[in-house]
Amino acid sequence: MAPASNQFARISDLEDRAGELVATRRHLHAHPELSFEEHETASYVAGQLESWGYEVTRNVGGLGVVGRLKQGNGGRSIAIRADMDALPIQEATGLSYASTTDGKMHACGHDGHTTMLLGAAEYLARTRHFNGTINLIFQPAEEAGKGSGAQAMIADGLFERFPCDAIFGLHNHPGAPAGTFLMRSGPLMAAADTATITIAGRGGHASRPHLTVDPIVVAANMVMTLQTIVSRNVNPTETAVVTVGTIHGGTASNVIPESAEITVSIRSFSPEVRDTLEQRVRDIASSVAGAHGASVSIDYERGYPVVINSEQETAFASEVARELVGEDKVGICPMIPGSEDFAYFLEHKPGCFLRLGNGVDSAILHSSKYDFNDDSLTTGAAMWARLTERFLSA
Structure with missing residues (x-):
């Protein structure tokens, strides 16, 4: 663990908000919306960001939401992305917070991805322990397969309107222990x-x-x-x-x-x-x-191109993760034959797409039995908060 590890966000700093994060995630899970239909989800996200003091831009590339927050006089800027859409699958989990809409469910964990970034957003707005500009990207239609939300947001001038020096994103990883991170420089997803x-x-x-x-x-x-x-x-x-x-x-x-x-x-x-x-x-x-x-x-x-992580940003994200959870909980991610439209962002900006463990016994992605692991919420939120603070450190 790095000597300066306590200078930046820790998991313990987010634990008093764990209940709120779980409630948010389960609310989103119960109200899934398919690609290009994320009206209520986008409105919910925008309202939360506005309540915390972010400059919010709605309808970027359709239903995309970008929250911008500037602190100090730092010239660097960072972008972090979460996806918001669900899948056309009938949920079979039997959970108390299962989908309330027939034929639609969050079977890929985007409810968790959105919640973790919102958790980091609230923490960063409250603590302001950074010097520069944050761009939080809440993207629709990752599951679209073609003409995706990433493509639409880029075509709508995402990086011209919200400049950044690097972009980061993550996906949960069934089969890996909750609270662990997997990363890989170079080609990651097909x-x-x-x-x-x-x-x-x-x-x-x-x-x-x-x-x-x-x-x-x-x-x-x-x-x-x-x-x-x-x-x-x-x-x-x-x-x-x-x-x-x-x-x-x-x-x-x-x-x-x-x-x-x-x-x-x-x-x-x-x-x-x-x-x-x-x-x-x-x-x-x-x-x-x-x-x-x-x-x-x-x-x-x-379809989606190869997800290719840049070497410098992957090394940086790995360092931050090791500081946060310890050396033994950060590993090398195997190459994944699945695809992901975060690849389009990485064609324009250096960055890293990482994986966060969803539990050894987690159902596989796109399964009617899948559920995001709430134990990962504070870890993911703390990762985004710490990574932002380190990237924009004075």
């Missing part, structure tokens, strides 16, 4: 792309296949050949995933259909591998179809 491949054949009677071009056979060959991309085109020291998630074609056993469709999820951790994967998917789809006398159309959609 780019996620989707290919929809439509195979056009020539239909006919199942008893006369020689008079047809069977798109089911083409699809079957294509699925198997696509599985060679990673093993035969990607360096074994790199990581990539190609998964055929759906295959559709035909309506009856005695009919060869006119067409079939497969969809493919493609994940990668570097721009170069990402380009290779796209090219190979296109090449294989076209060549396999051509070999059978069929044709294809390919809709290749690039």
Whole structure:
């Protein structure tokens, strides 16, 4: 533990507000809103920030909220982001504070992310132990998949309107003990792309296949050949995933259909591998179809890019975390094949996206049984408060 550790925010400094944080988190959990629908959540966040003296800007990139607070004459500025949206999942936790809206729940912990940043916001406004400018970004639509909240806020001039020297964010991590932090410099989370491949054949009677071009056979060959991309085109020291998630074609056993469709999820951790994967998917789809006398159309959609943490900001966040919780509770995060639109922020600013343990026995993310671990609330809030104070220390 660093000798100066008591000069900045500690978990114990937030413990007297633990009950309020739990109440806030459970309120948000009970009232989930999907991507681009976060009206009440955004209003709640903005009202809290205003009550603490923040300069609040609403409707940034749609429903985004930015709280700005300046203290002293320091020229540095920091941005910290929390996401606000829920998922279209029917909750099955049976909790007293479970979702009150059918078919919607906070199954990814964004209720906890928002609460932790609000906890830090209240503490920082009350103590004012920093010298510079804070920009707290409450982002909608992280779960959108495309045209996300991060993209919308950036397009709406986020970094021009609220300049910052670095940006930080976090996600809870089921399977890791509550109160622990995981970090990784460089690529952390994967780019996620989707290919929809439509195979056009020539239909006919199942008893006369020689008079047809069977798109089911083409699809079957294509699925198997696509599985060679990673093993035969990607360096074994790199990581990539190609998964055929759906295959559709035909309506009856005695009919060869006119067409079939497969969809493919493609994940990668570097721009170069990402380009290779796209090219190979296109090449294989076209060549396999051509070999059978069929044709294809390919809709290749690039989703969120790779989350790439900058080295300096990751080292800084790791140092702050070690001061806060101790050396033994900060580890190296494995590369995660899931995706995250925080990547767009990191394309514009240096920063770090870190992971906070949600408990060893936590249900997995996007599960109807998932719940954010309230034991992590004071730890996360203290982390953001301390990191801000250290970053903007006089």
